[in-house]
Amino acid sequence: MENKSLKQIIDNRLEKLKKIREMGIEPYAYSFNCSHSTSDITEELIDKRVCLAGRIMALRKMGKASFSHIQDQHGKIQFYIARDDVGEENYNLFKLTDIGDFVGIEGKVFKTKTDALTIKVSSLTMLSKNIKPIPDVKEKDGEKFNMVSDKEFRYRKRYLDMIINPETKENYVKRSKIVNSIRNFLNEHDYIEVETPVLQPIYGGANAKPFKTYHNALDQEFFLRIATELYLKQLIVGGFEKVYELSKDFRNEGIDRSHNPEFTMLEFYQAYSDYNFMMEFVEEMFKRALSDLNMKAIEWDGHKIDFSKKFARKTMDQLIKEHTDCDIDLTNHSEVFDACKKLNLDIEEDDSLASLIDEIMRRKVEPNLIQPTYVINHPVEISPLAKVKRDGNNNFTERFELFIAGMEFANGFSELNDPIDQRKRFEDQSMKKDSGDEEAFPIDENFLEAIEIGMPPTAGVGIGIDRLVMLLIDSRWIRDAIIFPTLKSLK
RNA sequence: GCCUCCGUAGCUCAAUGGUAGAGCAGGGGCCUUUUAAGCCCUUGGUUGUAGGUUCGAGUCCUUCCGGGGGUACCA
Structure with a gap:
């Protein structure tokens, strides 16, 4: 079962969920109209109005204005949200977001002073509230930190693997x-x-x-x-x-x-x-x-x-000759058996001819068939x-x-x-x-x-x-x- | 199936057999151009499981569970 640390995070998010509902907002929306996906956002769209949806993957909240990244199927984009742009109520909604939430944003494309293409949000919509936290992976210059290293985790929870590691x-x-x-x-x-x-x-x-x-x-x-x-x-x-x-x-x-x-x-x-x-x-x-x-x-x-x-097309006797220097008649049990012995293969006296040939092929030939x-x-x-x-x-x-x-x-x-x-x-x-x-x-x-x-x-x-x-x-x-x-x- | 290694907080990792700790995430506070944001404070642990050795076990031994790597079977 969940222990206290995780329970505390979940309880906290359930509390936020309740607050969102108290604001008269349904935190699990029914649809959202997107005009673009994250990978569509280029310099040509600067000053254009766009609608995007995705999962919040990073949050940098600072008082009355904040930055965040959302991720969709095709990539990530940063958005900027300021209280004076979206209004008190919408900004309060934003304050209730967590990493892992799905949100929809509407706003204009611009470039920050560090030249990052960013959406200046005029309105944020909650699409789906995250309850159970996703591993928080940080990234800088393409290098990932806090990356989940456990392969089992990636196989069992493939959806999390895909979220954290979109290359998957x-x-x-x-x-x-x-x-x-x-x-x-x-x-x-x-x-x-x-x-x-x-x-x-x-x-x-x-x-x-x-x-x-x-x-x-x-x-x-x-x-x-x-x-x-x-x-x-x-x-x-x-x-x-x-x-x-x-x-x-x-x-x-x-x-x-x-x-x-x-x-x-x-x-x-x-x-x-x-x-x-x-x-x-x-x-x-x-x-x-x-x-x-x-x-x-x-x-x-x-x-x-x-x-x-x-x-290439090669018969077994050709390949055996090429890869082992044994020039043998593959219909002759004792010749093949002797070749196996010479090649130090693990075989038994009563192995059938076919299984002896198979053994030479598997051990000495097949691994070398690169082309x-x-x-x-x-x-x-x-x-x-x-x-x-x-x-x-x-x-x-x-x-x-x-x-x-x-x-x-x-x-x-x-x-x-x-x-x-x-x-x-x-x-x-x-x-x-x-x-x-x-x-x-x-x-x-x-x-x-x-x-x-x-x-x-x-x-x-x-x-x-x-x-x-x-x-x-x-x-x-x-x-x-x-x-x-x-x-x-x-x- | 066999051999071998691993399992500590939501995530990444510490901790000679001697009080289980840090960063991130979470919570509170400050913060209107940040980008691994920052600063202050703070919650969170039956160390995979069950047993054993020991004055004392995250650490040593055994069982079981799950996984990685290898190997076998498999074409």
């Missing part, structure tokens, strides 16, 4: 632009946006632990989706040729600086195309997002990333929904993952549309699940039936939107890309 909002403005750019890009290519179930009786489409929930009336367990893949492909079966969904997916896994239990995923599928087409398409999509944000190159966590060149690079042709064991390579090599699939700055941004493949093969792959997953693999997915008869009805050749891609936002706002923390990140409740 820029990340989310950018996020909105990125999502718009992607939507526009897909819509311009005649894609149809759809919404598939969040509550799924069987989860699938990715390897991840799901959240469980329960529907009372149906008396049935449901899972929150870990991916939209299996539903979107049913729509390709049904006759849509280009579909996408921007979805919140949910994975019941650990939280760290690049993982949040709920996150935004884009998945899109295009009939009659393959992974080669999709690599071109995704590259174009990324370059479009950059240009829509007026960005040419990216500086991310100290890395300069060049988007002007064509994205945009497609890693292609993954082992079939870790790609249960992808077609095997068309050259007859059944060990590898037509799959790609896009890496930038050591992080994965996209995952796509030529979608498996052979119903017999697909059923076998599901059975493999099911066996893994039975033998304790918590991330393997169960057999989805509904989906398999759809594939038996027939799915045209199709390519599909998934892109983690939060990570893309991280890249474009130059942050290593997914919590900077998500407005309300998942936190443990306080007890």
